[in-house]
Amino acid sequence: MTRDILIVGATGQQGRxxxxxxxxxxxxxxxxxxxxxxxxxxxSPKSQALQTTYPDIVLVQGETQNPEPIFTAYPSIxxxxxxxxxxxxxxxxxxxxxxxxxxxxxxxxxxxxxxRGGDIVSWSQPTEVPHFAAKHRIELGLRQLxxxxxxxxxxx
Numbered sequence: 001m002t003r004d005i006l007i008v009g010a011t012g013q014q015g016r017x018x019x020x021x022x023x024x025x026x027x028x029x030x031x032x033x034x035x036x037x038x039x040x041x042x043x044s045p046k047s048q049a050l051q052t053t054y055p056d057i058v059l060v061q062g063e064t065q066n067p068e069p070i071f072t073a074y075p076s077i078x079x080x081x082x083x084x085x086x087x088x089x090x091x092x093x094x095x096x097x098x099x100x101x102x103x104x105x106x107x108x109x110x111x112x113x114x115x116r117g118g119d120i121v122s123w124s125q126p127t128e129v130p131h132f133a134a135k136h137r138i139e140l141g142l143r144q145l146x147x148x149x150x151x152x153x154x155x156x
Contacts, residue, residue: 002032004076008064008096009083010037011046014112018081023054036060036074064092067099079108089134090141097142101149108152111142 005022009015019035026033035057039047042059051059062070064082071077080100084092093111100106113135139155146153 002034002076003078004034004036004074006036006038006060006070006074006077006080008038008081009085010059011039011044011050012083012085014083015081016050019050019054019057034058036077038062038064038070064096067096071099071103075103076105077103078105079110080106081110081112083112084135084138086131086134089131090137093138094141097138097145101145101151106151108154109142109146110154110156111138112156113139 007015007018010019015037019037022033022035035054037047037050037057038060039050040061040063041047042061047059051057058074060070060074077100080096082093082096084090097109097111100109114132142153142155145151
């Protein structure tokens with residue numbers, strides 16, 4: 001059975017690095033992994049370059065703010081790698097997280113956040129830096145929705 005992994009921000013630095021790591025360490029086809037590369041435009045130069053580098057990758061055109069068409073087209077998504085960029089991080093992340101936690105096949109969501117430094121106690125406190133504060137709220141929403149739905153989550 002093939003396992004679908006949705007990579008949000010596939011043409012950006014973090015998404016591309018994640019795809020590189022999957023292909024370099026796992027040999028995706030041998031492990032029956034299909035990488036779904038979410039992009040706003042599958043015809044963009046960055047998307048086409050990604051397709052050239054990884055011919056068996058599936059370019060998925062979509063928006064995280066409207067995730068239902070993504071799950072309709074690819075109902076077997078098992079894992080999601082999620083990265084957001086300012087200034088609308090919450091609007092980018094929360095609709096996708098909500099849809100993923102309601103979707104039966106998604107078992108694990110990985111979210112890249114920010115390093116606020118300090119010990120583990122300081123991580124639970126909000127910050128005044130707007131982008132960091134948005135990431136903090138996304139973390140809280142991710143934890144709550146995953147706990148309620150029994151999904152696994154990882155925050156990097």
